[in-house]
Amino acid sequence: MRPADWAAWLEMARLLLHPPALFHHLHGLDWYRHALWEALRLAPADLAATSCLEIGCATGDFCGGLAAQGARVHGIDRSPDMVRRARQAHPGVRFTEADALALPFGESGFDIVYAASLLNVVDDPVRVLREMARVCRPAGVLVILVPVEGFGTAQARRWTAAQALSPREAAAYMAWHRLARKIPAARLQQWVDEAGIGHARVQAWPLLGGMVQAAHVRLMADGQRPQGTPWPDAAQQAPQNGTITASSWV
Numbered sequence: 001m002r003p004a005d006w007a008a009w010l011e012m013a014r015l016l017l018h019p020p021a022l023f024h025h026l027h028g029l030d031w032y033r034h035a036l037w038e039a040l041r042l043a044p045a046d047l048a049a050t051s052c053l054e055i056g057c058a059t060g061d062f063c064g065g066l067a068a069q070g071a072r073v074h075g076i077d078r079s080p081d082m083v084r085r086a087r088q089a090h091p092g093v094r095f096t097e098a099d100a101l102a103l104p105f106g107e108s109g110f111d112i113v114y115a116a117s118l119l120n121v122v123d124d125p126v127r128v129l130r131e132m133a134r135v136c137r138p139a140g141v142l143v144i145l146v147p148v149e150g151f152g153t154a155q156a157r158r159w160t161a162a163q164a165l166s167p168r169e170a171a172a173y174m175a176w177h178r179l180a181r182k183i184p185a186a187r188l189q190q191w192v193d194e195a196g197i198g199h200a201r202v203q204a205w206p207l208l209g210g211m212v213q214a215a216h217v218r219l220m221a222d223g224q225r226p227q228g229t230p231w232p233d234a235a236q237q238a239p240q241n242g243t244i245t246a247s248s249w250v
């Protein structure tokens with residue numbers, strides 16, 4: 001193994017021992033930010049004056065990116081340490097220490113409610129989905145990203161090689177792959193059905209070579225598709241790897 005590979009593996013071991021450091025580190029990497037933005041699938045212009053809530057925001061870096069695009073953003077995390085770090089790093093964004101199981105907001109206050117790598121770690125994902133839907137306005141959208149069960153280490157290695165990631169970036173991807181609690185691809189639809197939210201099936205698509213699934217759950221008033229909805233129809237779009245870039249948005 002080359003010295004650069006050794007250094008990357010040592011870094012991966014350090015990150016695996018300290019998950020908060022892992023997520024802060026991931027937010028600094030293009031492929032990770034790219035996936036978070038691809039899950040959103042909105043043009044920056046659509047974000048101006050949009051109200052967004054991120055649940056499980058960790059160090060608040062994605063919230064900071066949304067705010068930079070003109071969105072009104074609120075991030076919550078149940079970890080006091082994460083909320084402290086987020087406030088320090090992004091003083092212009094509102095952060096609150098709160099539990100996703102009981103969100104401290106009234107009904108219908110947000111256009112977008114975003115949760116990345118959260119539903120796969122909480123005790124009661126159905127209750128969290130109900131809370132997300134409660135605080136999201138009718139015709140708003142829940143944006144979800146979850147790591148998917150069945151994605152193996154060989155696939156992960158193929159993807160990092162195909163993307164020609166540096167040893168350091170590949171090590172971070174492998175660390176996340178090893179650390180993440182994963183769920184079966186069909187589980188999200190079951191949870192949405194159980195929660196009794198949304199009017200239609202979950203629209204989901206793979207990202208990062210299939211390691212994670214992104215999904216939109218639209219909340220429709222009276223089962224109707226609203227006129228002039230700004231949301232692109234994820235089901236009719238091919239996966240867009242490469243067409244939306246984090247660097248062009250953030």
Ligand SMILES: C[S@@+](CC[C@H](N)C(=O)[O-])C[C@H]1O[C@@H](n2cnc3c(N)ncnc32)[C@H](O)[C@@H]1O
Pocket residue numbers: 023055056057058059076077078079082098099100101115116117118121122
């Ligand atoms: C795996 S990290 C994901 C961080 C970030 N969303 C991302 O994708 O990079 C999960 C975050 O959710 C927070 N979290 C876990 N359970 C939570 C809950 N019940 N309510 C609020 N936050 C929670 C953790 O403190 C952690 O910061």
